Amino acid sequence: MSVRIKKSFFVPILVTMGLVAGFFREILIAYYFGTSREVEIFRVAFALPSILSESIAVSVVSVLIRNLVPMRRGSFMSGLRQVVWGGGLIATGVTLLGIVSMPAQALLLAPGISGAQRELLVMIGRICWVMSLFVIMALPLRALMSVRGRVWPGASSTFVRSAAFGIVMIALITAAGETAISFAASGAVAGGLAVLVLHALALAPTDRRRIALTFFKRPSLDEMYTIPAAVMSVIVTQLFLSGGRMIDRAVASTMHPGTLAAVEYSYAILMAAAAILATSSNIVLAPKIAKNISRSGMHPNIPRQFKLAIFGICACAVLIGLSLTFLARPVVSCVLERGAFTESDTILTAEILSLHALALGPLVCSLILTQIVILRDMQGYLLGVAVVKFIIKAVALAALLEAGFGAASLPLSLLVAECCMMLSLFGVLARLSHQRCRPV
Incomplete structure (x- = not known):
């Protein structure tokens, strides 16, 4: 089999592995938590951070790639600064907004969960929002590698995220000798961090240096806010597409x-x-x-x-x-x-x-x-x-x-x-x- 044919199968295999790992994550959650109220709290807490990180990834990367296509040195570095700073602004803004608004999210997305259980939901949700910070921060790196023709890190993101989730959750439960839904939230954060580390390690040394240089020269405000404005339409669209499932969670909680x-x-x-x-x-x-x-x-x-x-x-x-x-x-x-x-x-x-x-x-x-x-x-x-x-x-x-x-x-x-x-x-x-x- 030629190298070209092998490469053509590589990405689909990684995508399939991600689907299998994601489903295996569901099996693990079922094994440890069944249909308990704890797992319902995690489902609600994990929902929006997951939507605003993993679900928008492909569309956001497409938006970021547009700023990286010009390959002349000057225009490329300008586009890279916009992508890195704009991606950082999106990641920070989404995460902070998610953490601060978690009490309102708990009330809106799970009206049937109240009292001490709602307080637990708020805490678990704030942990899960840290996951979204790591995943969104990886998107500029993924866009840069896509422009270079290196798509395997992005294709393997779901697999790495789900595998890290499962490994960390099992390790924490084994070490503690008991199950706690906070261990699932910690697994989610570990999955997000693993995705960011994977993309950072997969970067070519030259591109790693170029990204480091972007931190020394901030783009203008007009340039920096161009990307967040474009990404907002992607986020709004995904929220409406996922809105039905969020309604189901809210109704089912009652x-x-x-x-x-x-x-x-x-x-x-x-x-x-x-x-x-x-x-x-x-x-x-x-x-x-x-x-x-x-x-x-x-x-x-x-x-x-x-x-x-x-x-x-x-x-x-x-x-x-x-x-x-x-x-x-x-x-x-x-x-x-x-x-x-x-x-x-x-x-x-x-x-x-x-x-x-x-x-x-x-x-x-x-x-x-x-x-x-x-x-x-x-x-x-x-x-x-x-x-x-x-x-x-x-x-x-x-x-x-x-x-x-x-x-x-x-x-x-x-x-x-x-x-x-x-x-x-x-x-x-x-x-x-x-x-x-x-x-x-």
Whole structure:
């Protein structure tokens, strides 16, 4: 096998390893904490720091890369200063805001958790925000290496983060001889720090020196605030895209203890299946679609073979989702039922998963269509789609709760929201096609 072929498989292998490690992290959490109130506190505390670090990484790196593309020495160093200082400003600002506003987050995101448990939630949340500081600080380094053609550190970030999380959490629990949710929060911080250290070590010595030089000359205020302003749209879009899940946590916190945890474990299984299908598909299809767009001058029509491939992948996702619906209990039992995760936890989680799985087809389709919109450099449309999805999710959830569906309202409203997002993305692509094909 040639070196080129080996390299083409390297990044997908790292991404897959990250997905596996992330899922293994969920298994560890289930083993040690089951569906206890402690793990529900961690889920809520970990949510926003995770969204504002890991989930926005790819989009933020794309924004940062634009400032690094000019490779003449003077313009490159100017862009590097903007990236390093702008990235630092984002990391510091997001982290400080998260730490200071943690009491308000606890009230808004988990109204069903009160008293001493809310105080614990605030403390765990503040620890988790330190994780986001490290992860966001690594993004400028990741952008610089992407410009250099070295993408493996970014591709391995999820694996390193999840592996460090698990190792540190197990070590602390073993050393203490007891389980405490603060150990999971410490594992999260260790994961963020590991990502930053990985990127720092992976830098070429020349680039490491250039980054050190940026600290001696601060860019102008206009230059420094350009990047945070651009990143804000990415953050707002991601918050709306993830808003439905945050609503689910808030509602589940008011239900019977264990419901929130069961919803999160079900989400983990659903998203693992979606990530494997959508990520593997995007790895294969995205470069080919990008080349087609480049050759055709951003012509909106997607070749028929790509449409058939997308249809086949989505149809496969629907079938897998239906299979999970009928096999939810044995799947949950096989994957999670050990340690603190008991048979009653399996029954509760399986009830949620059997309905969550119905959304797998639309979810995978939405992920693939989102990538196509991004490839066409039409990210601006995603904010509108995200807002629509959030509103529909909230309205559907309220209607289902009012109708008496109880905990089933959470996964059913996800199905409605994902179907609407899929249709919205189809509408965006159809509108672009109509506009660009219209005769001048």
